[in-house]
Amino acid sequence: MPEDAIGVLIAAAKRQGTQNRAGWPLVMLGELSSSLVANGSKDSAAAAAAAAAAERIAGDSALMEVVRLQLAGDSDTFGAALRLVRVLQGHLTRRAWEATVAVLGDGASVLLGGGRARLDDPTLADRLSALAVHVAACGEEQRTAVAAVVAEHGFIGLLLRSLTHRDLATKTNAAVVLVVLCSSPVACAAVSAHPAALAALANLLRDASAAASATGSEDARELADPAHNALQAICLLIAHSAAAGDAFAAMALAPSGSGILAAVERQLSAPVVAESAGPGDRDDLPVLAAAATALNATTFAARRGGRLAALQTRRPFVLGAAQALVRVAGDLRGDERPLDGGPPPEHGQRLTLKAAEALLAALDCLTDGTADDGGAAAALGALRECGPEALQAFGDAAGRAGDAVMAARPSNGAEADKQTLQHDEAFEAAMPMRLARRFEDLRQQQQQQQRQQQQQQQQQQPHPSQQQQQQHQQHQQQQQRRQQLQQQLRHQEQSRQKEVDQHQHDQQQQQQQQKQQHQHKQHQQQQHQHQQHYQQQQQQHQQQDSAASTTSSGRSSGERATGVGLAPADQVD
Structure with a gap:
């Protein structure tokens, strides 16, 4: 929309504002500015036009006075004025922000x-x-x-x-x-x-x-x-009243409070960090400081109530506190520590020091084994598992954070006091040094365990000559085993061949027996047939002989009956 249209709407809003009817011009200005803001994310020309429109609207004091009056009006004019204020707040220009701050009061x-x-x-x-x-x-x-x-x-x-x-x-x-x-x-x-x-x-x-x-x-x-805002509000309530800290700890330590403890653990172990932010100027510092405060309040309330082991056995809780201490100590650079007579720490540095002090106190409580029921051993064991390098970082962070917290406390002659306290037995028993010594003891224990493991491995490893002998023996054993396997294979092959030959021999014998049986059967059949034929021939001969005998008998009987006999041939003549 052309710029002169904005001017017309501004004039209409101011003119009708005196009669308490500026609702529709403010609505139009809000819609127009909102469209320009939306287009500004895609079009640089539209963004420039939106910025110019916002500057013109915010720079008109009479118009902003109308907006202020309409915010106290009825629902229609209130909504239009509030919409315009929200649009102006969306323009990140100094004049727009100053105008809205003045209007809202x-x-x-x-x-x-x-x-x-x-x-x-x-x-x-x-x-x-x-x-x-x-x-x-x-x-x-x-x-x-x-x-x-x-x-x-x-x-x-x-x-x-x-x-x-x-x-x-x-x-x-x-x-x-x-x-x-x-x-x-x-x-x-x-x-x-x-x-x-x-x-x-x-x-x-x-x-x-x-x-x-x-x-x-x-x-x-x-x-x-x-969650970040809620944690910061809780931290401020705890700082205002010790009763709030006890009440929060009671909710966190309740059976249904594991989600609250998990939320605190997340903020300690993995806060959101702006890569370009410098020490004391990161957007996660308020959240980290609040998480440290909640951690400290919960830890000390648990110790007073005899429930400290419930926190000491939560591995993410202990490790999150130690990791947060390392990050906080990294922000406590020596050139930013306030010395006596110097300016007070900036807001970000104050948050860092506050977080450091709370983390030191909480870790000292979590790792204290003087009245241990097994919880401190679990906490120290979780830290020991991180390895010597991490334990070294934890110990250095505890010492650096302790020095920074002590240096930030106002006193006369801070450096002289520090040198005096370093030789004082009371300072040797102070919380940061005590905590640093615990981390150092854990690191030495871890290194000692690693050395013992290395020695055991070296002892288990044989001497080179012994190793060669073992290798030679292993080679011989392998050769013997290979020969045994080969012999077994040959024996199996021979046995298998014998079985095959025996099977073939058995088959041949069986076939030969079957053949002999068949031949014998045929021979018997032939003999039987021959015998039958012989018997038939005998029967035929017998029948022929019988017939011949019968004929001869008949002739003799006839001759005897007639008395005539055959005369010899020579007698006939």
Whole structure:
């Protein structure tokens, strides 16, 4: 949209603002600026136009006064004004931020305007977002005023209920505002007095941390933001009241509190670190300091309640504290340590020192075996498993952190006091040195175990000549075994061949027997046939003889009956 259209809308808003009807021009300006912001992420020309429009809107003091007035109006004009404020907050320019900070003031208009903020209010997300950005941009005095307004008008309960809102942005912004409230002594007392405050923050810490851990994607950082803010608010409540620390420890040590301990462990072992950030200026320092405070409060409450072993046996809990100490000690560079008479530490350095002191105290408690029921041995065993190099780093970190914490304490002649304390038996028994000695003892034990293992391995390894003999014996055994196998194979082949030959011989004999039996059977049949034929011939001869005998007998009888006989031939003549 051309720039002159923006001018027309600005003029209309200012003109109608005097009559309390500036809603529609503000809506148009908000929509226009929002479109320009959206296009700015893709088009540099659109981004430049958006920045120019924001500068023009924010630079018009009369228009911003109309916006301030409309924030206190009815629901229609409130929504339009709040939308425009949110758009201006999205432009990262100094004039836009200064204009919104001036308009929002102590934040009362954001919370009370438009019919007062409610949990079912459709503008609740924009209200909390605008308030969260506002408290991050304004100064300490104005931030305190915002905290006072929130506490005075009873919005703490609304913020706590918003921590369970289904919208992630609403939960995150509510937690941000609660962190600001807990930074103010008056508002922190009001939050601490609310019966559901600590439980609501602990539940958000547990659930948001678990969701971020389960995601494992680029959205993990956004999902973890509510957990970070909840942990910082808890840390501020613990710093305000020892009772809050005991209550948090009771929730963490309860059977259902493992998720809370796991969330603290995640922040100790793997916090989000900006690669380009320098020492004392990293965006994870407030979260790391808060995690160290929660760790320390839980550890000492567990020791007082006789439940320290429950923490000492949690390997991630102990290792997370030691790893966090190494990172914190890496930020405590010597040229940044405040000496006596020098300027106080910066905010980031104060957080680092606070985290270092809390981690030293917690680790000293976790590794203390004076009244051990087996828990300290488990904690020391978990540390020993990290190896000599890690133990060396742990010990160096404990010494460096102890020196930095001591040097940061204001006193006259800090260096002289330090040299005196180094020769004092009380200093030798102090927490950092005691902890460093424990790490050194663990490192030496680990190295001694490694040396013993190496010696045992060397003893088990034979002398070269013995090794050659063993190899020769092994070779001979292999040869003998090979010969035995070959003999077994030959024997098996011979046995198999004998079996084959015997089988063939048996088959031949069987065939020969069958042949002989067949021939014998044929011979018997032939003999039987011959005998039958002979008998038939005998019978025929007998029959012929019988017939001949019968004929001869007949002739003789006839001759005797007639008395005539045949005369000899010579007698006939």
